[in-house]
Each structure stands twice: as structure tokens, then as C-alpha cells.
Amino acid sequence: MAKGMFVDTSICTGCKACQVACKEWNGLPGEPSHFHKVADRPYPIAFNFTGDSYDNTGKLSATDWRHVRFIEQFNESRSEARWLFSSDSCKHCNDAGCLNACPVKAIVRTDMGNVFVQQDVCIGCKYCIPACPFGVISFSEKTGTVHKCTLCNDRIHNGLGTACAKACPTGSISFGEVTDLRKKADARLARLKGLGFAKANIYGYKEAGGLSVFYLFMDRPSVYGQPEAPVVPQQRLLPSTAVTVASAVVVAAAALISFRERGEKKKEKEVKL
């Protein structure tokens, strides 16, 4: 009974309520790098204006477990005019790179299928960070551990949905059983295709063994900053093992041959002696 989320970007308004709800429920502060001290001011002042459409938080981080992207697609005459929004977070992959990379089993999968970092076990080795193909997991200098979306582990184990889904005013983020959500997504995709949105696609059925948090995109995944073909390290395990075995065989063979040659040369030398 895997729980997950379906993010229908076609009805996302980019309001960022999910970002705020996430921080509120999870007790996350403002991202420290977004604020600076100003003389004669009683509190730090935000200075993180980016000029990148309405996106000022830029990326996921140890204190930003959700991030809404804004993609402006306009040609010069504005005859093509699209403003796409997409709320990004941890995808809770079925084949989770972070989980497999963790040497101390701090990252676990719960009975509800969500991938969860146990803060009291994490040793801060950061092996999980390059293991995530989506750039989701981040290290906090403050805690010395890594952080990411928990799929609201506490909420979902107490009969509630995720905070972001609860706050989403348009129903763009929905929480539920992955199998049910997939049915909903398929119906929505079929409808959009019928309306002529040829580029609409579902992202997350095949990727990384299937994503518990998956998306309906109106354009290619790369437009939304997502890898077209995400690869988690363990997917390379079999080929790399095969390569290792094959190389070992080759090396062994080479060694044997070389030993044999050396032996023969030795013999030759011996003979000469």
C-alpha cells in the first residue's frame, strides 16, 4: 500500500502554498542563505531576489523541501505564450539511490513506501547526495545531517495526507495510494491529449523504478529541470559488476599468461644457466 503524490502541473498556479505549508508543518526556518543582517535592523532582511521569473528560492535545500519552478515560454511576438509552474520535491523512488548509498542505513523505506532519513542515525557522510539523480537531498551544516521531504512521515502514519497536498488550493498536488493516483493521472493525461496538448506526459512511471511522487508535465521533463532518463547508481550495479567480473577475468588471464611467460622465460634462463 504505497502512498504517494500526483502533481498535476496543468492546474498548478505557482502560488507556493505548498512551500509554506511544508515549512510550517515540518518546523523548517527561512533558508539562512536568503537573509542577511543589516545595520540598525532588528531582524535579518531577505535579499534573495533572483530575477528568474517568480522563483526566488531557486532549488531544494535542507530547509526548502519543496520548490516551485516558473518556466516562461514566450516567443518575441508573444504568439506563443506559456507560463509553466511545477512544484518539486523528493520523489520517493521505488529504486532510491540515496537509500542504497547510505552506509549506516540511516535512510529507510517505511511501510507506506516513503523514503525517510533518520536524523539520529545519519552520520553526515553525504554519500547519498550524489546518489540522487534529482538533486533532492541536501546537507545541513547546522545539524551535520542530510534532509529532504519525508512525505510527511508523521502525518501519513496518523491518517493524514501530506501538508503540501492539504494546502494546495487547486488540487494540483494530490495525496493517496499510488495505484489510485495513477488512475487519476491517466484519465487527466487522456483528457489533455484529447484537447490537443500533444506534449503532455506523465513523469514517474518508469523512472528510478517508478516514483511515488510523480508528475503530469505539459512539456518535456527537462523543461521542468528534471532528468529525461534519471539513473540511480544501483541501476549501474549489474553492468558495472559484469564489467568488474569481466575485467577480473581478463586481468587474471593476463596475469596467468604473464606468469606462464615469465615461468617459461625463467625456464629458458634456467636452461641458459
Place this chain on the structure above:
Amino acid sequence: MIMGSNMAECHPVAFRWPLKAKTDHGAVLMHVDPRFTRTSALCDIHAPIRAGTDILFLGAIINHVINSERWNSDPFFKEYVVNYTNAAKLVNSGYKDTEDLDGVFSGMAKDGKSYSNETWSYQRGPKPAPAVAGAKTFTDLLLQRVPGRPKTDPTLKDPNTVFQILKKHYRRYTPEMVEKVCGCPKEKFLKVAETLLNNSGRDKTSNITYAVGWTQHTVGVQIIRTAAMLQALLGNIGRPGGGVLALRGHATIQGSTDIATLYHSLPGYLNMPDGRKNHESLRDYVLTEAVPLSTSYWGNFPKFAVSYFKAQWGDAATKENDYGYDYHPKITGDHSHLPMFVHMMEGQIKGFFAMGQNPAVGGQNASFQRKALSKLDWMVVRDFYETETSVFWKNSPEIRSEELRTADIKTEVFFLPAACVAEMEGTFTNTQRLIQRHDKAADPPGDARSDLWFTYHLGKRLKKLYTNSQNDHDWPIKNLYWDYEPLPEETGNFRIKDEPSAYKVLKEINGYTWEDKKPLPTFAVLKEDGSTVSGAWIYTGVIPAEGKNLAANRQGDEWISPGWGFAWPANRHIMYNRTSADTTGKPWSEKKKLIYWDPDKETKDPTGKTIRGLWVSPFGEGIDFLPTKAPGFRGKDNGIGFDWLSGNDPFIMRPDGKAWLFAPFGIVDGPMPAHYEPYESPTPNLVYKQQSNPLAKTWFIEGNPYHKVADPKYPIVISTYRVTEHHLSGTMSRWLPWLAELMPELFCEISPELAGEKGIKNADYMTIETARGEIQARALVTRRMRPFTVNGKTIHEVGVPWHWGWQARAEGDVVNNLSVLVADPNVTIHEGKVFTCNVRAGKRGGVSRG
């Protein structure tokens, strides 16, 4: 069609419903707006128009519709328009239109600043013989003054019919004119017009939604009227899925209009007693206000008014003292926000309460308003944070630029901590008049208290202070009926034990019988003899019986949800819903069925007599009509209220029972909307000689300079607006790190074309300048902004959200330092949505932050 609103941005929760209509029912969403916004992103069609040209765009749709084949051939439109609108009414033959007078109407005063509406009136038949001989009551007085019925021509052929006037009025509002003046491509305009037309009729309805993008103009009221007229012509008023939806500016703005925080209105939309009108006595007040409207449901005005005065002074309000009418404050002029600050600057206002308001940031020409605050003797600010208004004397831009010196400011400022909404019980009334109760979740911290607590205890202390006063002018305070003491169970779970009873306040608003204090179930039982009280008659029924608060109802369903909260009046969600049935009382179609006439249904009248025929409502919707009035009923010529109105007069609050395509009175700047340029515009008016609204309110005073028409120093159009991440002047958002980091700094949206011309780079600082001041902002260069081609010339627009100030965690210059005091003549709303400016690259000079 969403126009004059960025609904996804500013009403993100309500926007769920149009989106649901789109995804679940295939509704087409259209957005007409100068900018490509979050709303445009979710709509099927975006039609760009130059800011301030809405009346031309809408007027052109009207012209397109009434000359279309579909509108002229489908009998639905004719049946609706002839019977339910005033299209067939004959107007005074002396009326002259803007087409005759090049942009003004007949009746203009010599100074060109006001109209007499005599020539806008209807032609009427003879006055009927009065129904009563003597006049014992206010109702009798009204019965003696019933005017003759308006004359009509149901063929709509007579040149004096409203319809023929309308047709002529908009004949030059063509797609070509739209392209030339609004800068909207003709094809886009036609797409919008055709979509609306094809989606209206017997089986389908279209809705128009707007917000302050329409109100904040010198022609704000007239823009909204144009939309209402269009919807009436399309048969979209009073029917499910139709209407003109006004999205209100923030939480319970609807409630504060109903319960009248507006200076000119008493609760329930009774006009404020006014020193400039014949309001000498209660009799004069009733006659002046109610006679012109007596043939509508406003014929009950005396009952509403007396019940209101009785609610103020209880036992002290008697027939002999006109229910305390003489002691009620009267207005003497325009006391709305802008003139109030002008008067403050002149030293006429000594004290000021800022409760839930931050004029140092939100006020137009904000520097002017901050300087005006320095002329006060005292000011009370109640808020959660130290707002810019509360510290104007300490660190405002005027202090830092040494225009003002703290030592010279005599204003004594009291800052009182306020509770936030979750810390108090009360109700919200939202956009669609839905009253919803909310609980108190927790006590506010420390000394913070609710606004209700503050107002009630202030009143109690004042009453105590005046207990022994012998001065007659202290009568209203001494006798004010002021009992909102909490019941023990209301405060039992909380630390604050003297929080007043929100239930008692709502009960008074609802109304009750004075003698035994029993709540009233409906405003139909209000009396003009002082036996009933009602704070605001429109809310009657929200507490129909003691302890029963319908605002707390939470029974939703898939559609109208009559069991969720309480929609005033009388739980009617769709006003004027008599129009949802045809002239014989049958639903126009099964799909659009709402209420209908069942001729066989029997009911008993109060005397026990059987009445045949009844309006029925299968979905539980409140019926906005007399339930026993047959569609064919002909009103009594000498009656008032429901008696005068006929079975095909759905618009029961209008004195002719019809939707007004032409306003014979009530609107000061013309009976029909005409295109005027904004007060500050880069272009001459290309439609009429008259440049801008001749009646626009202006203040030619020091510190409020205006730009000329097509002023070469200020050639760029500027709009101010809001973003989702912040709320109004930022008091509720800029102090929160979570919101501050989402929109950290003031920015200006600018097209790449203009940015290139001015050498402005994305994310760099730029300066925006008007004759009132200059501000700096980060540039957000985006193709969502576009240049407009108007009459062959390029006109650029920039847009700036106005949430920032010099306090809090997200800082930025005050955008309203740029805006100017100029307003709509009907309601004195400022023109924040369009004025002119200039821009340049780089930071501004002068003091920083603010």
C-alpha cells in the same frame, strides 16, 4: 471571463472553482488583462488590453452581441431582455447621448463638474390615485407618493427606448476601434466576444469575474456597469453559472461593506443621514431616501431604518424622539479615505484610529499621507507588528530626508497589540455574501486583544465617563444600547474572560423583538413601530431562533450548498433568481433549472386561506421573489414594495423591477458607460473629444501634482497590484520569514523592448519616477509584459506590486509614493490601476529604503 482581476494570484483559493469548471466540465476560461499573469497562464485565451480601456472593450462586445445574428434570431435573448431588463422603457425625449455631445451626457452643469439627471428619467404614465387617504405611518407617506408607471415599447423600436439609445451609444465601439485604442488584436477581441455569445442562452450561461482591476479607476463604477449590462443582454443574470462576480479585496471586505465601515452607508445599505440632503427629521430622511425606490422591496425602508435606530438606543429610542434619529451622526461631505487625508493635512482631523490598515504604505500618494499623519494630535494603531504607519514619526523616508523632524511632530501615537483571526470568534462574509462563523482557537498572547474586545471596552469606558453628563449632545453615548457581556460558556476555556460575546453582536445584527428579545427569522417581519430591532436587515435570518446560528452550518453538497453557512439575503445564493425561469415561470432549460413556478402547488396564507401556485426550489436555493406571486401577476399601480412589482419583475430591489441597461438615477457620471481615458494617460481620447471622466474627483493641492495628457516627461503607463506571496501592505506577510523569502524585494515587471530601450538589465536596480516621487526596484524583464500599439504609436507599460515598506523582513520602497490622489466620482476609489511614469536604469538618489 476574468477581467480586471488576477484571480489565480490574488484569490488563489477561490480560483480552484473556475479551474474545476475547466478540468471537470470543459469550461473555457478567458483572461483579459494588460499583463500575462498567473491567471493568464491557466486560461484558454489571454486577450491583452492597454490598462484603463475596459469600457471600450466591453462596450464593443455589447455592440457585437446586439448586432449578431444569433442574438437577433434566438428568441431566448428577446424574451429575457424585453421582460427582465429596462430595454423597453422610454427615456425622456430631452436626453442627449455622448454620441450627440462628443463624450458628455445631457444635464451637465455649467462648470462641467456635475450632472443633473432630469433628462435621464423615464417617461411615465399618470400618477395613480393614492391607496390611503391619511398618513399615520411612514408606509402611508410612501403610499401617497407612488409615481406613474414607466412607459414601455416592447417592440424596442421607439428611438427613445433604452435599447435604441444603447444601440446608438455603442455603435462606434467596433473591433477596429478596440484594436486602435485598447491595442488588442481584432482577432483576439472577436474570439472573446464570440465565445461569450455562443456560451450564453437557454442551455448555457457565462460568468464574468472581476476584482480591483476594475474598481481602481476614475471610471471604476462604470466599468462594472458595462459588464452588468452585457450580462443582462446575454441573459446571464440571476441564472446558475451566470452573473458578475466581484472578488473582494481581502477577507470579509464584503462583511465590512454590509455592516458599513464605509462613511456614507449605514448597515444594510441604508444611506447615511446627510447634512447636505433633506434629512432634517426621520420623516424627511425616510421620504428623501425611500420615495424614489418605494416601488421596489425598498418600499420597506421605514421598517429597516426604524429597526436600525432602535438597535442603537433601545428603550431610549421612542416614537416621540424619532427613535433617536436627531442624535445620530450625519455626514457633511465626502469623508472617504482620500478626502479624509486631505482634511487631515489641513489640520481638520485631530485623532485617527488605524485598525487593520497601514496607510503609510497602502495609501495613494503615500508621502502625502505620511505627512498628513504628522498633523494629528493623536493616533491609535492596533496591529500585530510595528507597521510603517505606527513609526512614521521615527524612521519614515520623510524623517530620513529631513522633510519632517521627529522633534517637530506633535502626534501622540498609541500602539496597541491586536489579536489575529484565529485568536477571536466571529464571522467572515465572503465574496458571494456567504456568512461563515469561525471559532476562537487560542487566546492571543499577552495584552493583545480582538478588535471586538477593544471596541466594546472602549464603548463601556466612554459610557462610564459620560454617565453623569447633563449635556444633550452626550445623549447618544449615555443611551447607547451596549450589552455584549459574554455568557460563561463562551469564555470558559480561555484566559481572557472579558472577551465580548460575538453571538450577541450577530444576534443584534440579525434582529429580535424588543419586548421579549426573540431572534427574528426573516426581515419580512420587521416593523416600523419600534417593536423590532435589527442592526442590518439584510442579515436577518442568520440567527432565526435563540442559539441557532446558521453561519456555523457546515452541510455542503455538490452544488449550491444551501446548508453551508448563510448567504444573505434569506440564504439566496444567486440574486434575482426569478430570471432562471421564463416569463411563464418554466425553467429556460433542464440544464439551467434553479427555481420555477408550480401552478398546482397549494399553500395557506396567514389567515388560513388556500393559495394556488408557488415558486419552488428543488435544490434548496432561497427564492429571491415573493413565493406566491404568479408569473402573470400584474402589480398594483398605487402599491409599494412587492405590491407594485409584477410577476415578471425579477429585479426586486430596482424601482421598476428590471435590470438596468440605462441608469435613470443613482450613478453620478452618466446613465451609460462611455470610454474615457485614465486621468493620467499617454494618449488623447480617440473616441470622444472629452478626454477623461469629467466628474473625476481631483485635489489640486500642494504635494499632489498631476501629469498632463501625453506628458512627454511621463510617457509610460504604470499599474500597481499584488502578488500571492504577500498580503496588501505586508503587515500579515513581510514579517514572516517563510513569505519574506518567497518575494524578498520590490520588483518592477518590464518588457524586454522597454528594458532594451532604457538599458535596464534583468535583476538590476531601476528607478521609477512620477511628479509625486521616485522609487527604486529590481527589474524583472519578462515577455509577460508587452508594448501596445495604440493609434499606430507604441505605448509601454510597467507593473509594480506594492507590498513593501521600510519595516519587516522583506524591504522595499513604497510604491504608493508614485501614485496620486484622484478618484472615481461615485465611490471615491483611487486610480491605482493606471497612471503614468518614467523609468531609468540604476538606483534612485536620496535616502534609501522607502
